[in-house]
Amino acid sequence: xxxxxxxxxxxxxxxxxxxxxxxxxxxxxxxxxxxxxxxxxxxxxxxxxxxxxxxxxxxxxxxxxxxxxxxxxxxxxxxxxxxxxxxxxxxxxxxxxxxxxxxxxxxxxxxxxxxxxxxxxxxxxxxxxxxxxxxxxxxxxxxxxxxxxxxxxxxxxxxxxxxxxxxxxxxxxxxxxxxxxxxxxxxxxxxxxxxxxxxxxxxxxxxxxxxxxxxxxxxxxxxxxxxxxxxxxxxxxxxxxxxxxxxxxxxxxxxxxxxxxxxxxxxxxxxxxxxxxxxxxxxxxxxxxxxxxxxxxxxxxxxxxxxxxxxxxxxxxxxxxxxxxxxxxxxxxxxxxxxxxxxxxxxxxxxxxxxxxxxxxxxxxxxxxxxxxxxxxxxxxxxxxxxxxxxxxxxxx
Amino acid sequence: xxxxxxxxxxxxxxxxxxxxxxxxxxxxxxxxxxxxxxxxxxxxxxxxxxxxxxxxxxxxxxxxxxxxxxxxxxxxxxxxxxxxxxxxxxxxxxxxxxxxxxxxxxxxxxxxxxxxxxxxxxxxxxxxxxxxxxxxxxx
Numbered sequence: 001x002x003x004x005x006x007x008x009x010x011x012x013x014x015x016x017x018x019x020x021x022x023x024x025x026x027x028x029x030x031x032x033x034x035x036x037x038x039x040x041x042x043x044x045x046x047x048x049x050x051x052x053x054x055x056x057x058x059x060x061x062x063x064x065x066x067x068x069x070x071x072x073x074x075x076x077x078x079x080x081x082x083x084x085x086x087x088x089x090x091x092x093x094x095x096x097x098x099x100x101x102x103x104x105x106x107x108x109x110x111x112x113x114x115x116x117x118x119x120x121x122x123x124x125x126x127x128x129x130x131x132x133x134x135x136x137x138x139x140x141x142x143x144x145x146x147x148x149x150x151x152x153x154x155x156x157x158x159x160x161x162x163x164x165x166x167x168x169x170x171x172x173x174x175x176x177x178x179x180x181x182x183x184x185x186x187x188x189x190x191x192x193x194x195x196x197x198x199x200x201x202x203x204x205x206x207x208x209x210x211x212x213x214x215x216x217x218x219x220x221x222x223x224x225x226x227x228x229x230x231x232x233x234x235x236x237x238x239x240x241x242x243x244x245x246x247x248x249x250x251x252x253x254x255x256x257x258x259x260x261x262x263x264x265x266x267x268x269x270x271x272x273x274x275x276x277x278x279x280x281x282x283x284x285x286x287x288x289x290x291x292x293x294x295x296x297x298x299x300x301x302x303x304x305x306x307x308x309x310x311x312x313x314x315x316x317x318x319x320x321x322x323x324x325x326x327x328x329x330x331x332x333x334x335x336x337x338x339x340x341x342x343x344x345x346x347x348x349x350x351x352x353x354x355x356x357x358x359x360x361x362x363x364x365x366x367x368x369x370x371x372x373x374x375x376x377x378x379x380x381x382x383x384x385x386x387x388x389x390x391x392x393x394x395x396x397x
Numbered sequence: 398x399x400x401x402x403x404x405x406x407x408x409x410x411x412x413x414x415x416x417x418x419x420x421x422x423x424x425x426x427x428x429x430x431x432x433x434x435x436x437x438x439x440x441x442x443x444x445x446x447x448x449x450x451x452x453x454x455x456x457x458x459x460x461x462x463x464x465x466x467x468x469x470x471x472x473x474x475x476x477x478x479x480x481x482x483x484x485x486x487x488x489x490x491x492x493x494x495x496x497x498x499x500x501x502x503x504x505x506x507x508x509x510x511x512x513x514x515x516x517x518x519x520x521x522x523x524x525x526x527x528x529x530x531x532x533x534x535x536x
Contacts, residue, residue: 294486371491378504 054205054305055313057212066153066218073280074154074166074219080276081165088269089172098183101255103190114190120249121191127395128243129193130387131325132256134316135236136184138301139177139259140203144210145300146174152215152222173266180259187255198388202306209303214295220281220288223273224338228297230267231334234260236326243323271341282347283354289344290357293335293364306388315385318397322382328372336365450520458519461496465489476517493519501527 103113149170150156157167188194215221241256277285304313320326339345345362347354382397459474466483468474474483480490494510497503497519503526505513513519 367488367492371488371495374495 054209055303055310056209057303059212059214061212062214062216064153064218065216066220068153070220070281070284071154073277077276077280078165081169081273084276085169085269085273086165086172088265088272089169090176090265092175095176096179096258098179098186101183101251101258102186117187117190117251118192120251121193124193124244124247124249124252126193126387126390126393127319127323128240128247129188129191129390130316130395131320131323132184132240133188133194133199133387133389134301134304134320135240136181136188137199137202137206137304138233138299139181139184141206141211141301142174142177142181143207145177146170147210148213148215149173149222149226151217152219153217155219155222169269173269176262176266180262183255183259187252194389195391198306202304202312202389205305205307206301206303209305211298211300211303213298213300214292218288220277220285221292223270223277224285224289224292225297227267227270227274227338228292228334229300230263230270231337232297232299232326232330234263234267235330235334236320237263239323239325243325271338275342278342278344278347283350286344286347286350286354286357286361289338289342290360293361297331308388309385315387315397318382319395322397328368328375332365332368332372335361335368339365450517450524454520454523455516457500458497458516458523461500462493462516465493465496474516476520477515479514481514490514497523503527503530 103110103117107113155164155166155170157164157170161167161171188199189196213222213225215225237256237260241253241260244250244252244256274285277288299313299317301316302313304316306312309315317326321328339362344358347358350358384394384396386392386394455476462468462474462480462483462485463470463472466480466485466489468483480493485493490513491510494505494513498505501523503523505522505526509522513522
């Protein structure tokens with residue numbers, strides 16, 4: 001595929017080259033540690049040495065890049081967070097639960113409801129299920145994401161039951177997200193269309209692998225990352241909902257839609273936090289934004305592995321791209337949205353490094369779009385690849 | 398020399414220099430002035446050596462790289478310097494290849510674009526592709 005630009009393609013070549021890039025120092029004096037799993041410049045996937053080994057992060061893992069004095073900022077806005085961020089959580093009593101969207105095992109109609117669910121699922125093509133399964137596996141790796149939020153300086157949950165608004169947010173966010181994986185898992189289980197054991201194995205591998213979104217314990221980087229991610233999941237689940245409807249499964253469309261609605265609410269909260277940071281420390285925040293975009297927003301499940309396919313994530317995302325569920329164009333759109341949402345173009349009083357970062361970020365969506373248009377115009381038809389999640393049936397990339 | 402066909406002489410010369418010259422100093426030792434692009438037979442795939450690119454090609458590539466990376470126009474870009482060392486990220490590299498495709502009217506396959514990390518590599522690939530393109534067009 002000539003110059004096929006996908007966030008994943010860019011990301012893997014970026015990973016490979018990241019060790020050769022000059023460091024832009026700025027205000028940071030980060031501590032570098034070699035990722036314990038590394039050989040320094042090996043590509044993401046270990047090819048011949050060990051069979052059945054999941055891929056590992058290859059870049060140097062940087063920690064605590066935010067100067068410690070900035071931790072004060074997050075302490076000082078705890079009151080603001082309580083008033084403005086926690087309001088985006090839904091009280092549990094008002095929340096939907098997975099059972100609301102699944103056949104009711106306590107009712108006499110249970111078996112009939114299951115039959116209907118399976119009949120609807122039969123009409124949905126394999127390629128759709130590949131994408132839905134990939135999304136479900138991503139959701140099921142929630143322990144990794146709660147961990148990631150608790151790596152952030154100044155906002156982490158110090159005890160597991162910390163009363164700070166940040167910690168309350170993180171726990172409640174996790175609790176809301178937990179329903180997503182549960183719902184999709186039970187739907188897929190009942191559908192009969194997919195190999196649950198292979199999927200469950202993939203989940204176990206993925207949680208074991210974790211992920212390093214390169215947020216370096218900095219809440220600046222962290223909240224920009226989560227803002228992007230929540231919008232990306234909102235777009236993605238919104239698209240799977242639309243597709244389900246097109247395939248005649250209105251219940252599945254509802255499932256994906258209700259998950260998407262949660263993601264939208266979470267996106268609102270995270271973008272608000274970042275907006276506050278732009279207000280308090282525009283220079284630091286725009287530098288953080290440019291930094292995250294240069295490093296590329298890596299997808300949470302990029303290390304996914306099922307014991308068989310060394311390029312599972314690439315294959316999954318190629319299908320997601322082809323189906324229009326989550327594409328490089330979406331990546332550019334999300335970036336453009338955030339640039340607008342945070343009024344990056346209007347920032348003033350920036351340092352010269354800050355202005356460079358501002359220019360970079362403002363100019364980036366167009367560059368990505370041009371690349372993607374080019375790649376799309378020249379894209380060749382993809383090969384058919386088996387996915388263990390659907391009993392090794394094949395899907396076109 | 399006059400008794401020997403001109404192409405043979407050039408062939409010998411370029412083979413000789415390519416064998417002894419390491420990639421770092423191709424600019425200086427290859428007799429560029431004497432090897433003309435009007436003799437495509439010198440560079441067909443029968444000869445597995447990588448013949449170095451013309452100065453015009455190298456210069457053009459340098460210009461594109463300097464523009465992409467916002468380097469001063471009088472800055473010197475060595476043919477073997479890695480783009481990454483000049484401050485290019487992976488997006489810059491892809492855009493450099495795209496611009497070169499437009500400038501030279503060629504199409505670079507993804508597998509090949511991964512191998513373009515220096516001006517020299519870009520120029521060499523460009524010449525190969527331009528040649529292939531010229532060879533396949535009707536005279």
